[in-house]
Amino acid sequence: DQQVKQNSPSLSVQEGRISILNCDYTNSMFDYFLWYKKYPAEGPTFLISISSIKDKNEDGRFTVFLNKSAKHLSLHIVPSQPGDSAVYFCAAPNQGAQKLVFGQGTRLTINP
Amino acid sequence: DSGVTQTPKHLITATGQRVTLRCSPRSGDLSVYWYQQSLDQGLQFLIQYYNGEERAKGNILERFSAQQFPDLHSELNLSSLELGDSALYFCASSSGTGWFGANVLTFGAGSRLTVL
Numbered sequence: 001d002q003q004v005k006q007n008s009p010s011l012s013v014q015e016g017r018i019s020i021l022n023c024d025y026t027n028s029m030f031d032y033f034l035w036y037k038k039y040p041a042e043g044p045t046f047l048i049s050i051s052s053i054k055d056k057n058e059d060g061r062f063t064v065f066l067n068k069s070a071k072h073l074s075l076h077i078v079p080s081q082p083g084d085s086a087v088y089f090c091a092a093p094n095q096g097a098q099k100l101v102f103g104q105g106t107r108l109t110i111n112p
Numbered sequence: 113d114s115g116v117t118q119t120p121k122h123l124i125t126a127t128g129q130r131v132t133l134r135c136s137p138r139s140g141d142l143s144v145y146w147y148q149q150s151l152d153q154g155l156q157f158l159i160q161y162y163n164g165e166e167r168a169k170g171n172i173l174e175r176f177s178a179q180q181f182p183d184l185h186s187e188l189n190l191s192s193l194e195l196g197d198s199a200l201y202f203c204a205s206s207s208g209t210g211w212f213g214a215n216v217l218t219f220g221a222g223s224r225l226t227v228l
Contacts, residue, residue, distance in 0.1 A: 006154075034216070043114060043202055043219030044155070089154065098168035098209065099145065100217060102155040 003027045004092055006103035014111055019077040021106050023090035026071065030092040034100070035064060035075050038087045047088075048075070080110045115139060116220035118203050124226045130191040133223045135203030137184055143167070143209050144186040145217060146178055149200040161186055162209040193227045200224050 005024045013019045023033075031052040036044035050057040050064045050073065057064050063076045077084055087107045091100045115138035125131055137144050146158040157170035161180035172178075175193075180186040190197060201224075204217040 002154075004154075036219075041221065043116070043204070043221050045114070045219065046216045049216070091155075096168075098160055099157045099170060100155075101157065102147075104154040 002104075003030075003094065004090055004101050004103040006088075006090060006106050008106050009104070010107040010109070012109045012111060013080050015082060016079045019075075019080045019084065019108055019110070021075040021077075021088050021090075021108065023073045023075075023103055024071060025073075025092060027092070027094065028071065030094070032093055033064070033066065033073050034091045035062075036089045036091060036102075038089065038105070044089055077108075080108075082110050082112060084108060085110045114218050114220060116203060116205050116218050118201075118220035118223050120223055121221065122224045122226075124228065125193060126228055127193055127195060129193050129227075130189065131193065131225065133188040133190070133201050133203075133225070135186045135188070135205075135220060137186070137203075137205030138218050141205035141207050141218070142184065143206045144180055144184070145204040145206070146172075146186070146188050147202040147204065149202065149222075150196075150198075155202065158188070160209070167209055190225070193225075195227050198225055198227045 034049040035047040037047045038044040066073045087105045089105045091102045094101045117136040142163045145160045147155040158172040160168040178188045200222045202222045204219045
């Protein structure tokens with residue numbers, strides 16, 4: 001039961017260009033979404049979040065867009081930098097908000 | 113350093129054996145969560161404790177068990193290990209329970225278990 005899906009296992013982007021990572025969800029009860037970033041040999045770290053009452057949240061180079069009707073969210077990174085190369089997970093609280101449900105992750109590679 | 117400490121970082125063992133993974137949460141955090149990441153899989157929620165009590169359970173096998181101690185550290189016990197249990201096991205902590213808007217999870221670096 002994969003309630004949060006990231007259908008692209010990997011993405012390669014040129015440095016300076018825009019990176020767009022996508023995430024789809026099936027549970028219409030989800031009302032909060034988070035993105036985590038993970039470097040090798042480290043745990044995931046929180047990046048940015050969005051509440052379902054918004055359709056956009058911006059933090060520096062990172063912007064998350066939410067389309068509730070399509071049950072889709074995306075993370076935009078502009079401009080992309082080599083340090084952005086990592087695995088990105090989208091997540092949503094479930095089970096009475098007692099746990100975070102994660103997608104499978106997308107490995108982003110920024111090429112110089 | 114996230115403030116969440118997991119030991120051991122790496123563990124290699126044989127099928128049928130039992131191992132214990134340890135997690136010390138960030139100072140002040142009362143909730144501990146365990147997640148499993150197998151090859152090419154996302155983070156699968158196993159179990160959550162809040163101030164010593166089990167609060168939520170995910171797809172945790174009966175061969176696995178966990179507990180949170182009075183000093184708030186937690187242990188995940190994996191027994192009768194199988195090859196498929198090889199994975200990264202992450203511990204995360206948060207200050208409260210529920211409503212992740214206020215309780216963003218902080219993850220440890222993980223314990224990599226290899227079962228041969």
